[in-house]
């Protein structure tokens with residue numbers, strides 16, 4: 001197999017984070033390739049909310065618009081899965097699932113996360129419609145309806161309060177969640193939240209929509225929506241193969257790649273942004289992180305390019321920084337002894 005293409009930046013993952021980075025880099029005239037396997041995390045949802053100016057836009061429509069914008073700045077969009085990354089002397093080489101390889105001086109991973117759902121019969125089929133997790137994404141659409149909260153961990157009490165804000169008809173299913181404390185029982189009573197003990201066996205549906213849950217005891221409870229707390233598992237296998245540090249979220253809700261505020265990982269030359277690095281980032285925050293990482297990568301490349309230009313300039317080998325060879329006085333930039341550059345005036 002031969003290297004077919006070399007870019008300034010290879011971006012793995014073409015969701016909001018990766019495409020925002022591609023736009024920022026393209027507008028700085030950096031060459032980018034975006035490799036995307038076509039399954040953005042929110043694909044099951046009907047619309048994207050809390051995205052100012054595009055409220056309710058279907059997730060795939062948003063991605064399509066982002067792809068058009070990235071392509072308009074020269075980004076090469078590759079519909080494929082990245083299956084392997086190797087460090088090479090000039091950066092990184094990425095291998096695609098269907099064969100083919102491409103290389104980049106820098107690597108940005110924006111592969112998102114997988115929502116690991118509770119193992120309840122029929123639940124996964126309603127993910128993103130009747131089975132929901134995020135009050136900001138789709139809580140408003142369930143306002144005033146019969147909402148169940150499926151307890152599987154410590155997030156359940158928080159979710160009860162978030163969704164109680166949106167409906168007076170909230171039921172907490174204790175399922176496999178932790179024992180409630182006296183204070184929690186008191187809070188639930190104060191909020192008029194019904195509490196149901198026992199394990200939920202199945203999600204029930206009517207005409208293709210979620211219509212309730214059935215306990216192991218056989219008791220059924222009609223519902224319009226069921227709130228769950230998935231484990232947020234970063235799609236971080238490629239990053240891990242390069243040795244990038246992965247951390248558990250402090251709230252125990254999952255794990256993600258460790259990055260600094262600009263998206264730089266623990267491995268030089270490798271950045272990560274969006275849900276792979278921040279499991280609670282929504283679309284706008286993921287886009288913003290992609291933009292930030294794109295700008296930071298451009299800055300990193302600028303520093304490398306400037307250092308190389310100075311090397312060439314010192315060696316008298318070429319046209320450093322677009323200026324003249326050393327020793328020529330044509331009114332462009334020249335170096336000073338302290339390493340700064342000054343502009344000489346030159347009137348023609």
Ligand SMILES: Cc1cc2nc3c(=O)[nH]c(=O)nc-3n(C[C@H](O)[C@H](O)[C@H](O)COP(=O)(O)OP(=O)(O)OC[C@H]3O[C@@H](n4cnc5c(N)ncnc54)[C@H](O)[C@@H]3O)c2cc1C
Pocket residue numbers: 012013014015016017018035036037038039040041042043044045047048049050051080081082083110111112113115127128136137138235273274275276281282283284286
């Ligand atoms: C059901 C649901 C509804 C949501 N609703 C909202 C909402 O209303 N508003 C909101 O702001 N947020 C919402 N979110 C959150 C939103 O989905 C995320 O914030 C957003 O998708 C994160 O963007 P991202 O670019 O990091 O990842 P993603 O959008 O998941 O994009 C990652 C991309 O990387 C690709 N990929 C992964 N691995 C590889 C690989 N090895 N090679 C090539 N490509 C790869 C995937 O195919 C995918 O296209 C919702 C989430 C869910 C689960």
